[in-house]
Amino acid sequence: QKEVEQNSGPLSVPEGAIASLNCTYSDRVSQSFFWYRQYSGKSPELIMSIYSNGDKEDGRFTAQLNKASQYVSLLIRDSQPSDSATYLCAVKGRDDKIIFGKGTRLHILP
Amino acid sequence: EADIYQTPRYLVIGTGKKITLECSQTMGHDKMYWYQQDPGMELHLIHYSYGVNSTEKGDLSSESTVSRIRTEHFPLTLESARPSHTSQYLCASSRPLRGTDTQYFGPGTRLTVL
Numbered sequence: 001q002k003e004v005e006q007n008s009g010p011l012s013v014p015e016g017a018i019a020s021l022n023c024t025y026s027d028r029v030s031q032s033f034f035w036y037r038q039y040s041g042k043s044p045e046l047i048m049s050i051y052s053n054g055d056k057e058d059g060r061f062t063a064q065l066n067k068a069s070q071y072v073s074l075l076i077r078d079s080q081p082s083d084s085a086t087y088l089c090a091v092k093g094r095d096d097k098i099i100f101g102k103g104t105r106l107h108i109l110p
Numbered sequence: 111e112a113d114i115y116q117t118p119r120y121l122v123i124g125t126g127k128k129i130t131l132e133c134s135q136t137m138g139h140d141k142m143y144w145y146q147q148d149p150g151m152e153l154h155l156i157h158y159s160y161g162v163n164s165t166e167k168g169d170l171s172s173e174s175t176v177s178r179i180r181t182e183h184f185p186l187t188l189e190s191a192r193p194s195h196t197s198q199y200l201c202a203s204s205r206p207l208r209g210t211d212t213q214y215f216g217p218g219t220r221l222t223v224l
Contacts, residue, residue, distance in 0.1 A: 032211055043200050043215040044153070088153070092211055098204075102152040 003027060004091050006101035014109050019076040021104050023089030026070070032092035033065055035074045037085045038103065044088055048074070079108045113137055116201050116216035123191055124224050131186045131219045133201030142184040143213065145200040146170060153200070159184055191223045 005024045013019040021035075032051055036044035050056045050063040050072065062075040072091075076083055086103040093099055114135040123129055133142065144157040145168075155168030159178040173195070174188050184203075188195055201216040 034212065041149075043218045045215070046212055049212055090213075096211075097155070097158075098211060098213060100153045 003093065003099045004089055004101040006087075006089050006104045008102055009105035010107050011104055012107045012109055013079050015079055015081060017079055019079045019083065019106055019108070021074040021076075021087050021089075021106065023072045023074075023091075023101055024070055025072070025089075025091045025099075027091065027093045028067075028070065029094045030067075030070075030091045032098075033063070033072045034090040034092075034098070035061075035063060035072075036088040036090060036100075038088060039085045047087075076106075081108045081110050084108045114201065114203055114214055114216040116199075116219050118219060119217060120220050120222075122222045122224065125190075125192055127191050129188050129191055129221070131199055131201075131221070133184045133186070133216055134182050135203040135214075135216075136182060137203065137205070137214070138181065139203035139205040139214075140181070141204045141206070141211070142178065143202040143204075144168070144174075144176060144184070144186050145202065146172070147198045147200060149198070157186065191221075193223045196221060196223050 003026050034049045035047045038044040048063045050065045056063045060077045064073045086105050088103045089101040117132045140161045142159045145153045147153050154170035156170050156172040157176040159165045165176050199219045202213040204211050204213045
């Protein structure tokens, strides 16, 4: 089982709708979780970090964490064409390393 | 905005050449990382450092080497470049703070070995 799993997509969402990106992780003691956005040919940039169970909102973005289910998600409200990118889930494991998922390609349809 | 720099941004070089990819950060971060990423593919950790004089190999086997003589500088060296080394190389840094460990990425170096 991969340590951090994401659906590779592409996930196609109409403009203005909610995009939902999901990530599962295998290490139960993980404490820190991150979502990065990566445009084609560019480097990843941090969108949000989350450390406690529940929801964390920042503008149009909401991160959700459920440690019991080992599941973290990212919701993007009012999706815009500029949100089209690959979204990387990252988890800090027990050995202090940060493990990245393969990423989900999101395509916002105008 | 993160202050982490990589040079060169693009490099085309012949097989057998020795190359050094530079990475520097002005944030005083203790941790630094090198990732390799092919287009449309996942990030692979190739080297990391938790501080001066500390270097470790990552999860992906790499023929490159790194050094960390100064906190702000983490260069990556390929002694003899090969076409299989063609890829994007991303440097990142972080500072654990109150349980967080956010990594900030440089702009990357796109390497092509002919």
